[in-house]
Amino acid sequence: MSATSTVAKRGFWRTNIEAFTVAVVMALLIKQFAFEAFQVPTESMEPAIIGRNPGGDRIIVDKAAALLGDPQRFEVQVFMYPLSQRVNYVKRLMGMPGETLKIAHGDIFTAPNLAGPFSVARKDIGVQAALFDANPVIPAADWTDFRGGRIWNTWQRPAAGASVDPKGQLRLEAGPVELLVGLSAPVTPERHDPLASTRRGRADETIRLPVGDMRFSVEVTPEAGAGALIMRITDGTQVTTPMRLELAVEGATTPSRLMHGARVIDCAALTATRLKPGVSTRIVFENADDRLRVLLDGTEICRDEYKQSVVPLAGGESRVAFGLTSGSASFSSLGLERDIYTTLFDGSGDTFHVPAGHYLMLGDNSANSLDARAFRMVGIRMRDDGRVLLGDLEAVSDEFDSPRQDNNPWLDNADASDAERPHHFMDIAGNHLRLSNGSYDILDLTQFPNKDGVGLMQLHGTKCDKPSDAQLAHRAMDTRTLEMLTAHAPHAFRARSVLMHYVPRHFVLGRAAFVFLPAGDSIFDSLFELKAYRVIR
Numbered sequence: 001m002s003a004t005s006t007v008a009k010r011g012f013w014r015t016n017i018e019a020f021t022v023a024v025v026m027a028l029l030i031k032q033f034a035f036e037a038f039q040v041p042t043e044s045m046e047p048a049i050i051g052r053n054p055g056g057d058r059i060i061v062d063k064a065a066a067l068l069g070d071p072q073r074f075e076v077q078v079f080m081y082p083l084s085q086r087v088n089y090v091k092r093l094m095g096m097p098g099e100t101l102k103i104a105h106g107d108i109f110t111a112p113n114l115a116g117p118f119s120v121a122r123k124d125i126g127v128q129a130a131l132f133d134a135n136p137v138i139p140a141a142d143w144t145d146f147r148g149g150r151i152w153n154t155w156q157r158p159a160a161g162a163s164v165d166p167k168g169q170l171r172l173e174a175g176p177v178e179l180l181v182g183l184s185a186p187v188t189p190e191r192h193d194p195l196a197s198t199r200r201g202r203a204d205e206t207i208r209l210p211v212g213d214m215r216f217s218v219e220v221t222p223e224a225g226a227g228a229l230i231m232r233i234t235d236g237t238q239v240t241t242p243m244r245l246e247l248a249v250e251g252a253t254t255p256s257r258l259m260h261g262a263r264v265i266d267c268a269a270l271t272a273t274r275l276k277p278g279v280s281t282r283i284v285f286e287n288a289d290d291r292l293r294v295l296l297d298g299t300e301i302c303r304d305e306y307k308q309s310v311v312p313l314a315g316g317e318s319r320v321a322f323g324l325t326s327g328s329a330s331f332s333s334l335g336l337e338r339d340i341y342t343t344l345f346d347g348s349g350d351t352f353h354v355p356a357g358h359y360l361m362l363g364d365n366s367a368n369s370l371d372a373r374a375f376r377m378v379g380i381r382m383r384d385d386g387r388v389l390l391g392d393l394e395a396v397s398d399e400f401d402s403p404r405q406d407n408n409p410w411l412d413n414a415d416a417s418d419a420e421r422p423h424h425f426m427d428i429a430g431n432h433l434r435l436s437n438g439s440y441d442i443l444d445l446t447q448f449p450n451k452d453g454v455g456l457m458q459l460h461g462t463k464c465d466k467p468s469d470a471q472l473a474h475r476a477m478d479t480r481t482l483e484m485l486t487a488h489a490p491h492a493f494r495a496r497s498v499l500m501h502y503v504p505r506h507f508v509l510g511r512a513a514f515v516f517l518p519a520g521d522s523i524f525d526s527l528f529e530l531k532a533y534r535v536i537r
Contacts, residue, residue: 036061037060037061039058040090041053043201043368044090047135048130048134052198057519058515058517059515060516061078061512062510066509073093073096075093076092077090077361077508078508078511081392081396082375084426096110097355099112102351103342104311105210106213107121107289114353122290122305129537137336138336143334143336144332146170146332151334156183158172169330169331170332172328173328174325174326174327178230186210187212187320189341189343201368209341210237210315210317211318212287213289214288215284215286215338216231216335216336218322218334218335219280220331221330222278223277224278225327226328227248227252227254227324227327228256229245229247229329231244231322234317235287236316237308237318245283246258247273248273255271257270260304265292267301282333290305290307290308291304291306322334340364341366348374348501359503360372372503373501374499375392375501377456377457378392378393378408378442378443379443379459380425380435380477382440383439383441389427389433391425391426393493394406395408395410397426405424407489407493409435411423421479423437423439428457441467441474445497452498452500453499453500453502514534518534
């Protein structure tokens with residue numbers, strides 16, 4: 001006897017509904033636990049990630065990275081903004097749990113405890129290279145083609161011994177005396193990347209601080225009888241100890257060497273190096289995070305890690321120069337890029353004590369970034385039940401029709417202009433509350449314990465039945481008073497607010513992995529062009 005089995009045939013609608021349901025569930029699971037796409041609307045991470053509203057870079061966030069391991073320093077992370085938790089921010093992770101972090105002369109220094117000692121936080125070579133690539137000091141056109149004397153747009157012309165040949169190369173004839181060509185202007189945090197001219201922010205143009213972390217490169221073809229190629233970096237934060245690279249040409253009587261001030265760096269591979277006459281060699285000389293590197297045709301031949309004081313020194317100007325000790329050579333494909341320069345933010349100080357289980361997130365576009373240096377929290381107290389509600393000083397919101405405000409709480413001019421019009425408040429959960437005249441008090445958060453902000457976060461939603469007189473900045477806030485306080489005073493409640501710098505671990509959504517549709521590109525264009533989308537480093 002044989003057994004037979006039958007399979008019921010599913011109907012068209014059931015089959016397709018089940019397939020659609022499975023697809024939706026899979027998509028939701030992928031979005032929740034694996035990858036999610038975001039578009040970046042602000043300039044905080046430029047030029048590594050271009051932010052425009054509308055039309056910023058589209059990025060893919062690797063959420064599995066946050067689930068499977070802890071975030072690492074210098075990774076670009078997407079996280080829920082603690083003071084408006086429906087809003088996602090993208091920043092670079094700078095401060096790790098439990099450490100003390102200090103911003104000094106543009107760099108990040110860290111210590112394992114409150115007392116120190118501090119040491120510079122060094123980026124790995126891949127991250128450092130990506131940041132250099134994104135931050136040119138001089139527009140590329142002024143480096144790659146010197147025809148018509150274009151090189152003198154950015155470099156100082158020597159009195160004699162310099163010319164541009166028909167091939168568009170710079171030829172230096174030093175003779176028996178050292179000849180150098182120096183940069184016309186000092187290196188500062190001002191942006192010169194291709195999209196700098198379209199940015200909204202302008203703060204970096206006014207910051208004349210010296211940026212000593214830079215990558216300086218040149219392609220040189222020495223002639224027979226030349227002495228040595230010279231590349232010099234003067235870091236404006238340590239002007240008394242300039243960095244000087246000398247690469248001897250075959251036949252020279254002196255060896256190649258690297259000097260940091262009066263210190264000659266011991267590097268056998270560099271000492272043995274000789275440039276060949278008539279042969280073009282690309283040289284990279286790099287100073288970043290208190291680390292010197294020398295590369296020839298892409299191969300590192302010398303590295304030196306030194307210690308610089310965390311105490312800001314009297315600064316000079318950061319400049320570079322190149323040239324010859326003697327003889328002649330041709331130069332082309334010059335390059336000069338800078339590192340991130342982290343600036344201080346008014347009111348936040350230079351030192352951060354990162355609590356356990358929290359991180360400090362900063363933007364690459366430091367001069368134009370409202371990042372963890374300036375996260376500020378305000379508070380109100382509901383008079384009917386004593387509940388404390390906390391919010392961001394500027395009412396950061398995910399509502400398209402409710403952009404960032406000058407104050408929180410605020411009055412909307414679109415509302416009726418009478419005493420009964422609603423007062424608006426955006427709380428840390430992202431709720432847009434409409435409050436009635438006299439229904440709440442303004443709290444002075446500086447009069448509460450745990451003034452670092454992290455402890456104060458626990459007040460949200462709790463009751464404060466008997467606040468002290470000092471803890472109440474304004475009782476029963478009425479429309480006329482709120483209007484008077486906020487009409488001509490952005491951040492009217494700043495003096496009553498506290499800084500809340502730190503992001504809890506569970507707010508970290510994932511690592512920004514790559515840009516999949518760069519700003520300015522359309523999906524249509526991308527379908528018909530081969531594009532190597534940028535990996536975010």
